[in-house]
Amino acid sequence: xxxxxxxxxxxxxxxxxxxxxxxxxxxxxxxxxxxxxxxxxxxxxxxxxxxxxxxxxxxxxxxxxxxxxxxxxxxxxxxxxxxxxxxxxxxxxxxxxxxxxxxxxxxxxxxxxxxxxxxxxxxxxxxxxxxxxxxxxxxxxxxxxxxxxxxxxxxxxxxxxxxxxxxxxxxxxxxxxxxxxxxxxxxxxxxxxxxxxxxxxxxxxxxxxxxxxxxxxxxxxxxxxxxxxxxxxxxxxxxxxxxxxxxxxxxxxxxxxxx
Amino acid sequence: xxxxxxxxxxxxxxxxxxxxxxxxxxxxxxxxxxxxxxxxxxxxxxxxxxxxxxxxxxxxxxxxxxxxxxxxxxxxxxxxxxxxxxxxxxxxxxxxxxxxxxxxxxxxxxxxxxxxxxxxxxxxxxxxxxxxxxxxxxxxxxxxxxxxxxxxxxxxxxxxxxxxxxxxxxxxxxxxxxxxxxxxxxxxxxxxxxxxxxxxxxxxxxxxxxxxxxxxxxxxxxxxxxxxxxxxxxxxxxxxxxxxxxxxxxxxxxxxxxx
Numbered sequence: 001x002x003x004x005x006x007x008x009x010x011x012x013x014x015x016x017x018x019x020x021x022x023x024x025x026x027x028x029x030x031x032x033x034x035x036x037x038x039x040x041x042x043x044x045x046x047x048x049x050x051x052x053x054x055x056x057x058x059x060x061x062x063x064x065x066x067x068x069x070x071x072x073x074x075x076x077x078x079x080x081x082x083x084x085x086x087x088x089x090x091x092x093x094x095x096x097x098x099x100x101x102x103x104x105x106x107x108x109x110x111x112x113x114x115x116x117x118x119x120x121x122x123x124x125x126x127x128x129x130x131x132x133x134x135x136x137x138x139x140x141x142x143x144x145x146x147x148x149x150x151x152x153x154x155x156x157x158x159x160x161x162x163x164x165x166x167x168x169x170x171x172x173x174x175x176x177x178x179x180x181x182x183x184x185x186x187x188x189x190x191x192x193x194x195x196x197x198x199x200x201x202x203x204x205x206x207x208x209x210x211x212x213x214x215x216x217x218x219x220x221x222x223x224x225x226x227x228x229x230x231x232x233x234x235x236x237x238x239x240x241x242x243x244x245x246x247x248x249x250x251x252x253x254x255x256x257x258x259x
Numbered sequence: 260x261x262x263x264x265x266x267x268x269x270x271x272x273x274x275x276x277x278x279x280x281x282x283x284x285x286x287x288x289x290x291x292x293x294x295x296x297x298x299x300x301x302x303x304x305x306x307x308x309x310x311x312x313x314x315x316x317x318x319x320x321x322x323x324x325x326x327x328x329x330x331x332x333x334x335x336x337x338x339x340x341x342x343x344x345x346x347x348x349x350x351x352x353x354x355x356x357x358x359x360x361x362x363x364x365x366x367x368x369x370x371x372x373x374x375x376x377x378x379x380x381x382x383x384x385x386x387x388x389x390x391x392x393x394x395x396x397x398x399x400x401x402x403x404x405x406x407x408x409x410x411x412x413x414x415x416x417x418x419x420x421x422x423x424x425x426x427x428x429x430x431x432x433x434x435x436x437x438x439x440x441x442x443x444x445x446x447x448x449x450x451x452x453x454x455x456x457x458x459x460x461x462x463x464x465x466x467x468x469x470x471x472x473x474x475x476x477x478x479x480x481x482x483x484x485x486x487x488x489x490x491x492x493x494x495x496x497x498x499x500x501x502x503x504x505x506x507x508x509x510x511x512x513x514x515x516x517x518x
Contacts, residue, residue, distance in 0.1 A: 050310050070338060078337020079329060082406060082414055086360040090412035096362050101345040102355050103399060138393060140362060147341060153349035155341055 011041025122156025270300025359407030381415025
């Protein structure tokens with residue numbers, strides 16, 4: 001099978017023009033098939049502040065009312081996505097910016113209201129693998145914004161880590177997929193305060209020990225859960241780390257392994 | 260050559276949910292190859308008002324400073340584009356939302372500052388016809404937002420009529436293209452106040468007579484200029500009218516002819 005890399009970047013990179021440029025430089029040096037999934041960051045929150053739209057978060061997940069949905073659709077699928085695409089084009093990368101509604105790529109259902117009403121948040125029900133593959137085989141580098149749709153005309157806001165995970169899983173049917181959750185730290189840290197305490201290899205057992213010891217924080221927990229899920233579903237390799245440092249061979253990040 | 264229809268819709272349709280639905284119903288009934296180009300409308304102005312970003316217009320063209328560029332990138336390429344795509348998907352249409360930066364589809368150069376500084380406004384220099392055709396041949400219905408790029412990473416704001424025109428011209432190398440500029444009126448009117456005075460066929464001569472008589476207003480003038488340019492450059496048929504009425508056979512719009 002052909003290699004394919006899925007890279008997920010979050011707000012920390014997007015919010016900082018210098019870091020974003022550094023990331024895009026490193027990213028455009030990748031060879032082979034590539035998919036980028038980007039999150040949002042402060043831009044949406046800043047704008048919501050200016051517009052008087054309140055941002056509510058529960059467990060690191062944004063509560064998305066109608067006004068917030070408009071906002072994230074604009075900022076994620078418009079402003080951020082198209083600026084990333086233009087910046088990649090400037091680096092000679094044939095980028096194509098997409099959201100889950102395009103080509104019916106990622107369908108989701110509005111999360112049922114249980115104890116919490118997350119609003120217009122979508123849980124992924126289907127990834128259109130063939131449509132994704134067709135674009136990838138046309139040598140396009142896909143830049144995916146974490147906006148999905150329900151097939152009935154409703155856009156939905158979906159967690160970007162989850163989008164990256166499900167896209168990686170879907171593509172692992174046809175490619176040997178390497179999935180990198182890139183974030184500001186060099187990897188999963190043994191001790192949150194010590195940047196040099198990166199765990200090189202994180203097994204399920206080790207992770208569960210760390211959870212018990214309270215060493216995996218609420219931001220990292222869903223990331224590790226996504227990582228183990230991806231591996232269980234056929235993704236070949238999963239890393240949590242800093243993409244730029246990894247590309248510069250300054251660090252190897254944390255490889256998550258399913259054992 | 261295979262038939263292809265390029266439909267351009269403007270703000271009047273986008274601003275009104277009912278009209279937009281009616282348009283999308285009619286649009287999704289079209290058979291064959293289709294490209295939709297949409298403008299912006301009041302959404303961007305409304306938002307700019309809320310954000311305290313000033314909108315300046317000269318000759319019906321928006322002056323685009325850095326803040327306005329952010330705004331139109333968000334609203335046109337994000338909010339409007341993705342909602343149209345989701346709405347088309349709900350109607351069983353395999354829509355793909357794009358802007359000019361995607362796949363390097365539409366390059367532009369920042370308009371040189373002469374008497375007026377239009378800001379981040381892009382004049383189209385190249386349409387990537389092959390990339391467009393590839394997507395069209397994959398049976399995607401393209402929905403194009405009028406945001407272009409300069410190839411150096413800069414997004415630019417381009418008039419939607421111009422985008423529709425240049426896309427239609429580019430595609431006329433490979434398809435028999437019908438171009439429809441859809442707007443709120445039933446066609447070019449002989450008398451602005453009389454909705455029933457639609458001119459069925461508008462020749463160059465007739466148009467120039469009307470311009471001389473002051474009967475073509477400043478909003479219509481660039482549309483007719485675009486229409487004649489499109490015909491001169493190989494587009495097969497050009498109409499100015501109301502797409503929904505035309506599809507319902509309630510009116511035929513104004514056919515612009517190059518003679």
